[in-house]
Amino acid sequence: MKHIDILIIDDEIKFADMLSRRLSLRGITCQACYDGQSGIQWVKENPGAATLILLDLKLPDMYGTQVLAHIKEIDTSVPVFIITGHGTREDEKVCRDLGAAEFIHKPVSIEKITTVLTHARGEMQ
Amino acid sequence: MNQHTIDLVNKQGLQFFGSVNASISHELKNIFAIISETAGFLNDLTQLSKQGKKFELSLLENCSNSIAEEIERGFDTIRQMNQFAHSVDHPIKETSIPDTLTLAVKLTGFLSYTKKTQIDASAADITVLTSPFLLQNLIYRTLCAVYKSMDTKDTLNIFFHEKDPDTVSLTFSWGSPLALKEFPDQHTTDVADALGAVISISDNSLDLTVGRANDSLSAALTGKKR
Numbered sequence: 001m002k003h004i005d006i007l008i009i010d011d012e013i014k015f016a017d018m019l020s021r022r023l024s025l026r027g028i029t030c031q032a033c034y035d036g037q038s039g040i041q042w043v044k045e046n047p048g049a050a051t052l053i054l055l056d057l058k059l060p061d062m063y064g065t066q067v068l069a070h071i072k073e074i075d076t077s078v079p080v081f082i083i084t085g086h087g088t089r090e091d092e093k094v095c096r097d098l099g100a101a102e103f104i105h106k107p108v109s110i111e112k113i114t115t116v117l118t119h120a121r122g123e124m125q
Numbered sequence: 126m127n128q129h130t131i132d133l134v135n136k137q138g139l140q141f142f143g144s145v146n147a148s149i150s151h152e153l154k155n156i157f158a159i160i161s162e163t164a165g166f167l168n169d170l171t172q173l174s175k176q177g178k179k180f181e182l183s184l185l186e187n188c189s190n191s192i193a194e195e196i197e198r199g200f201d202t203i204r205q206m207n208q209f210a211h212s213v214d215h216p217i218k219e220t221s222i223p224d225t226l227t228l229a230v231k232l233t234g235f236l237s238y239t240k241k242t243q244i245d246a247s248a249a250d251i252t253v254l255t256s257p258f259l260l261q262n263l264i265y266r267t268l269c270a271v272y273k274s275m276d277t278k279d280t281l282n283i284f285f286h287e288k289d290p291d292t293v294s295l296t297f298s299w300g301s302p303l304a305l306k307e308f309p310d311q312h313t314t315d316v317a318d319a320l321g322a323v324i325s326i327s328d329n330s331l332d333l334t335v336g337r338a339n340d341s342l343s344a345a346l347t348g349k350k351r
Contacts (some may be wrong), residue, residue, distance in 0.1 A: 012155050012158070012159060014159045014162075014195070015155070015158050015159045015162055016183075018159065018162035018163055018165075018166055018191075019162055021166060022162065022169055024164055025169050025173075042313050057237065058155075058237035058239075058279065059213055059235075059237060060149070061277045062277075063237060064237075064239075066318030083152045085152070085155040085158060086148075086154075086237065088147075088149040102257040105154070106155060106157075106158035107152050107154070107157055107161035107162070108158070110165060
């Protein structure tokens with residue numbers, strides 16, 4: 001099992017890849033999954049291996065809230081940040097009830113992500 | 126059609142207009158998010174260059190191509206938004222079935238649960254004298270209900286034909302048998318009633334039968350009789 005800093009689950013492939021590249025330039029290791037099932041599968045196969053997860057709500061195969069629920073069943077402690085262009089207040093409430101750490105609207109600054117990663121690293125120690 | 130039905134349909138129409146515009150704004154947000162990250166990456170490369178670090182020039186080309194593609198995607202989205210906005214220009218008009226279907230498929234394409242969809246391209250254009258906005262509403266609601274129930278890997282096929290001189294039939298057909306969840310709901314039934322449309326559902330398909338003309342709808346929305 002290889003430890004990574006951030007697992008990105010987002011069907012906007014260009015967004016996920018570009019974010020991964022920018023984070024990599026800052027020494028942050030990332031893994032991108034482009035649908036809900038592959039994201040859940042990655043967490044199943046690598047429990048506890050990601051410091052935090054960035055999860056989009058709009059996924060082609062299932063709702064982001066379903067993915068969040070599955071991830072939290074497998075790994076209750078991993079912080080999951082919802083990062084979406086589609087979120088409503090109702091979505092935010094559902095995500096928070098399911099254990100999401102934060103609900104962030106796109107576009108999101110790289111500084112915000114590095115800050116939440118630093119915070120998540122601190123909580124792990 | 127009584128005033129109560131007209132008021133109900135108008136209210137639902139406003140909700141429909143709002144929800145479609147929300148989905149369009151979300152799509153635009155995603156486009157801006159990609160452009161924003163790409164611009165950020167270009168800035169990162171600039172900083173690397175200032176530090177004397179080398180990188181592949183193809184990265185710059187990839188970034189400019191990506192931005193151009195996303196701008197085109199944005200224009201396409203705005204074209205659909207514009208087309209949809211103009212669907213309320215005329216309460217009643219000759220409305221093309223394939224054009225209305227195409228726009229509804231594109232608009233539902235912004236939703237998370239949309240599925241692969243093919244519209245029969247071989248059929249000749251058919252028009253009906255109706256409310257383009259309400260017809261768009263009914264087709265959009267139908268697509269949403271079918272997409273929510275369909276398997277991810279399944280494809281939705283849409284056919285349309287003149288059933289008889291007075292009616293047009295739209296068929297939504299999918300592969301695996303499924304039970305549509307809570308469809309038609311009351312809102313959809315109200316819109317269908319206003320349009321004089323009939324909804325028939327089987328395990329593998331859904332039929333919408335729409336009249337070529339609807340005198341009571343025309344009179345209610347325009348105050349004129351044909």
